[in-house]
Amino acid sequence: QVQLVQSGAEVKKPGASVKVSCKASGYTFTSYEINWVRQATGQGLEWMGWMSPNSGQTGHIQKFQGRVTMTRDTSISTAYMELSSLTSEDTAVYYCVRGTWELLEHWGQGTLVTVSS
Amino acid sequence: DIVMTQTPLSSPVTLGQPASISCRSSQSLVHSDGNTYLSWLQQRPGQPPRLLIYKISNRLSGVPDRFSGSGAGTDFTLKISKVEAEDVGVYYCTQASQFPVTFGQGTRLEIK
Numbered sequence: 225q226v227q228l229v230q231s232g233a234e235v236k237k238p239g240a241s242v243k244v245s246c247k248a249s250g251y252t253f254t255s256y257e258i259n260w261v262r263q264a265t266g267q268g269l270e271w272m273g274w275m276s277p278n279s280g281q282t283g284h285i286q287k288f289q290g291r292v293t294m295t296r297d298t299s300i301s302t303a304y305m306e307l308s309s310l311t312s313e314d315t316a317v318y319y320c321v322r323g324t325w326e327l328l329e330h331w332g333q334g335t336l337v338t339v340s341s
Numbered sequence: 342d343i344v345m346t347q348t349p350l351s352s353p354v355t356l357g358q359p360a361s362i363s364c365r366s367s368q369s370l371v372h373s374d375g376n377t378y379l380s381w382l383q384q385r386p387g388q389p390p391r392l393l394i395y396k397i398s399n400r401l402s403g404v405p406d407r408f409s410g411s412g413a414g415t416d417f418t419l420k421i422s423k424v425e426a427e428d429v430g431v432y433y434c435t436q437a438s439q440f441p442v443t444f445g446q447g448t449r450l451e452i453k
Contacts, residue, residue, distance in 0.1 A: 259442075261390075268433065268444055268445070268446050268447050269382075269390065269433055269435070269444040269447075270444070271435075271441055271442035271443065271444070283440075285441045319389055319390075323392075324437075325378070325437035325440075325442050326376075326378035326380065326395065326396070326437035326438075327380070327392070327395050328380070328382070328390075328392055328435070328442075329392050329401070331389040331390055331391065332389065333389060334389050
């Protein structure tokens, strides 16, 4: 069965960077896009961007321009999302999601990133 | 960006009774390819979201048929024919007809 297993919770100081991993199994990693969606505590969902594991092509919303990097290692079927220059407003659960934009079909369990001095 | 507005924000429902959630988009969600990329997600407490319905009315495999979606253009509805205890959670509509993907603010379904 399709599984997306994300890395564990992180605590970072303001200004630092965080890199979240998402290991895929149960399907051909390069055949489906990976999206990243975040959710601040008690808040709604925010789509951050996407990556094609096949080509490495990425796209993200303007809000994260210059701060987000989405990469992958196809040899271990793992996608990564790195967010830099963290502030308290980046405190959230970050989800990787397999699928096209219109079919956010399989969700990872989420990774809590806490930004605190 | 397309703004998705859900109503109500909270819906107390009696077990076995129907529930309905509305979602309105700030622009038409009809894509240039003719499809309407409006989906519904369910997030149970402490869980990641789960896709229930895509392209307005298509249920994902394994989703109970008490869930149904309808609508067109800018107005959409998710209906639960007979609410069960496991349906408690927050429901989100989401659009992917125009970049970027956006979500409604969520509707909390709770049992009376």
